[in-house]
Amino acid sequence: MEVLAPEALIDDLRGVLRGRYPVHPVRQLLLGGELTREQLQGWAKNQFHEFRNIHRFFGIRYQKCPIQALRRMLLENMVEEEGEDLFGGEYPSHAELWTRFGEGLGIPREEMQGYEPLPGIKAALEMYVQLVQQSHWAVAIGTGLVFEGEGPKRMGEERQALETNYPWIPSEALAFFRAHEYHDEGHGDFIVEVIKEHIMDAGLQEEMRAAVRTRVDIMWLQNESIYQAFVRPQLSPEAAGRLEAAAN
Ligand SMILES: [Fe+2]
Numbered sequence: 001m002e003v004l005a006p007e008a009l010i011d012d013l014r015g016v017l018r019g020r021y022p023v024h025p026v027r028q029l030l031l032g033g034e035l036t037r038e039q040l041q042g043w044a045k046n047q048f049h050e051f052r053n054i055h056r057f058f059g060i061r062y063q064k065c066p067i068q069a070l071r072r073m074l075l076e077n078m079v080e081e082e083g084e085d086l087f088g089g090e091y092p093s094h095a096e097l098w099t100r101f102g103e104g105l106g107i108p109r110e111e112m113q114g115y116e117p118l119p120g121i122k123a124a125l126e127m128y129v130q131l132v133q134q135s136h137w138a139v140a141i142g143t144g145l146v147f148e149g150e151g152p153k154r155m156g157e158e159r160q161a162l163e164t165n166y167p168w169i170p171s172e173a174l175a176f177f178r179a180h181e182y183h184d185e186g187h188g189d190f191i192v193e194v195i196k197e198h199i200m201d202a203g204l205q206e207e208m209r210a211a212v213r214t215r216v217d218i219m220w221l222q223n224e225s226i227y228q229a230f231v232r233p234q235l236s237p238e239a240a241g242r243l244e245a246a247a248n
Contacts (some may be wrong), residue, residue: 001202009205010192013212017146020216024244025221026231031157033165035231037106040166042230044102046222049117050125052095054081057132057140064137073190074141080179097176104173120225124218131214138198139208144191146215155180 004012013022026043029035035043062074079086091097095103102112132140147154159177162169199208232240 001206003200003202004205006196006200009199009208010195013142013145013195013208016209016212017216018211021219024220024227025240025247026223026227028243028246030233031161033161036234038169039230039234041102041105041107042118043113043226044098044105044107044199045115046117046121046226048095048098048102048112048115049121050128050222051098054094054126054128056125056129060132061137061140064140066137070141070194072184077187080109091179094176094179097179101173101176104169109188118121118225118229120221124221124225127218128215131211131218133175136204136207138194139204141191142195142199142208143211144187146212146219146224162192228237 023031026035030040030043034201055078058078059072062071065071080091081094084091097100097189099109099112103109103119128143131143135143155177159174159181162174162177163171195208199205235243
């Protein structure tokens, strides 16, 4: 098996990502401002399941990592998740920021916190925890390329779409997105550096590629679960057909 040079490997992984992460119907509608308030609420309540359980995979990455300098970066990332206010910073935990986003959408705090996610959403989280658990330590960090690595772009896109197309959402409710636009810039670089430095043999590169594919599938499953439960039943067959064709 061929071993790719660092830059070529990153390009290759981003290619896997783009090849398998077409714009899902839920994202097309979200970004286009076409979700109803109830559909946005369904999206937010289900997305919360991963955002409130980040410790389950971040903790594994930290515990597995043999290099102290990298563990410090992972720890910093975990502090952001659990709340920078722990060390006098501005932001509370990301779960709290998401809860406030939900309040901005009209979801009472208790409803968000007590919500029972869709089965596919629960399965997706378990798949991701298992992927990180089973992977080589550097691959476990590298799977972040799919979400955190694309994070600033993705979060910026979502914030802009929410601001422009859903002007009834109060601006302060979007702090979750602003926090990630800012932080994920650094996390993306960190992930890319770990991949370039520590995934430099053929077997690990293959493991990394497969892990990126699985992470993309997990995100697809999350979007698909939300789409089938809250969105598709309200679309005309023609509209659903158009969206689904564009996603394949
Ligand atoms: Fe976060």
